[in-house]
Amino acid sequence: MEGVVMKSTGSWYSVIADGQVLQCRTKGKLRLKGFKTTNPIAVGDRVEFELESDNDRQGVISAIKPRSNYIMRKSVKLAAEGHVIAANIDQAMLIATLIHPRTSQGFIDRFTVTAESFRIPTIIIFNKCDALNDELLDLQGEVIAIYEEAGFQCLEISALQGEGLEEILLPAKDKVTLIAGHSGVGKSTLLNRLVPDANQKIGDVSEWSSKGVHTTTFAEMFQVDDNTFIIDTPGIKEFGLLDIEGFELADYFPEMRAIRGNCKFNNCTHLHEPNCAIIAAVEEGIVSPDRYESYLSMLMDEDNRR
Numbered sequence: 403m404e405g406v407v408m409k410s411t412g413s414w415y416s417v418i419a420d421g422q423v424l425q426c427r428t429k430g431k432l433r434l435k436g437f438k439t440t441n442p443i444a445v446g447d448r449v450e451f452e453l454e455s456d457n458d459r460q461g462v463i464s465a466i467k468p469r470s471n472y473i474m475r476k477s478v479k480l481a482a483e484g485h486v487i488a489a490n491i492d493q494a495m496l497i498a499t500l501i502h503p504r505t506s507q508g509f510i511d512r513f514t515v516t517a518e519s520f521r522i523p524t525i526i527i528f529n530k531c532d533a534l535n536d537e538l539l540d541l542q543g544e545v546i547a548i549y550e551e552a553g554f555q556c557l558e559i560s561a562l563q564g565e566g567l568e569e570i571l572l573p574a575k576d577k578v579t580l581i582a583g584h585s586g587v588g589k590s591t592l593l594n595r596l597v598p599d600a601n602q603k604i605g606d607v608s609e610w611s612s613k614g615v616h617t618t619t620f621a622e623m624f625q626v627d628d629n630t631f632i633i634d635t636p637g638i639k640e641f642g643l644l645d646i647e648g649f650e651l652a653d654y655f656p657e658m659r660a661i662r663g664n665c666k667f668n669n670c671t672h673l674h675e676p677n678c679a680i681i682a683a684v685e686e687g688i689v690s691p692d693r694y695e696s697y698l699s700m701l702m703d704e705d706n707r708r
């Protein structure tokens with residue numbers, strides 16, 4: 403039989419097959435070729451399994467199907483092994499908040515670059531709009547304009563008040579969506595809104611540090627309808643950029659990818675080279691200076707890129 407991994411709790415995996423959730427375990431060593439990871443099987447993995455002879459609710463996983471994509475992070479910089487957060491994902495929804503906690507543009511840029519490098523498109527969701535005064539709403543509008551111009555879909559919601567949920571369900575329909583963001587931005591609150599019987603635990607945001615308390619501790623996939631799945635994940639502090647070479651970096655900024663073919667040199671790093679189309683686009687106001695600044699900071703940050 404074949405199924406999709408919804409959750410992993412160490413030795414047991416919840417696997418959904420034909421709309422039924424079964425508990426599966428592994429026997430012996432299972433590992434996809436070419437992966438150096440701390441977890442051989444991740445949420446979203448398609449697996450083959452056989453039902454146990456004495457229990458038709460339990461199975462033994464015999465194989466992992468090749469992944470169409472995956473998203474990975476490394477626990478420490480330069481670590482040899484990474485942790486696969488999830489596999490076979492259609493898109494990410496990055497939950498960002500202006501306050502409680504603050505999500506910086508630099509973090510949004512690092513996340514979207516990492517996701518792009520794993521071939522995962524990102525929709526940026528600005529949550530906690532109910533907590534913003536007019537001034538902050540204006541500021542949020544300016545940030546959204548930057549990302550929309552760069553080619554990202556942006557949505558403004560309040561998971562707490564249930565505002566903007568239909569707008570999220572539309573792009574989520576018939577897809578596997580990964581929900582990501584800092585701890586405390588409201589990922590699980592949103593998940594519980596979209597999947598009412600999910601009962602994900604909700605945490606606090608510390609008064610003094612304005613940071614979340616890492617309530618969700620492992621990734622878990624939930625079913626919204628037959629073909630719609632949403633993965634809640636633990637909060638991330640930063641995303642090390644894995645194995646991206648300097649000359650490739652601009653490819654993961656959609657607005658830069660579109661014009662970098664016009665640079666004079668095809669190995670242009672858009673730093674100081676003559677006749678650079680990206681530097682020209684920044685000067686003409688076509689590419690946002692904030693985005694270019696993020697590009698430069700990632701380009702210089704060798705540690706985070708390798």
Ligand SMILES: Nc1nc2c(ncn2[C@@H]2O[C@H](COP(=O)(O)OP(=O)(O)OP(=O)(O)O)[C@@H](O)[C@H]2O)c(=O)[nH]1
Nearest residue numbers: 561562585586587588589590591605616617618637
């Ligand atoms: N004002 C406001 N508060 C919200 C909103 N969404 C979530 N919160 C609050 O933010 C806090 C954290 O919410 P969670 O859903 O646990 O956040 P999370 O992103 O899942 O956090 P981790 O699991 O730690 O990564 C809770 O106190 C929520 O009530 C919102 O739209 N508006």
Ligand SMILES: [Mg+2]
Nearest residue numbers: 589590617618
């Ligand atoms: Mg959570």
Ligand SMILES: [Zn+2]
Nearest residue numbers: 665670672678
């Ligand atoms: Zn260039």
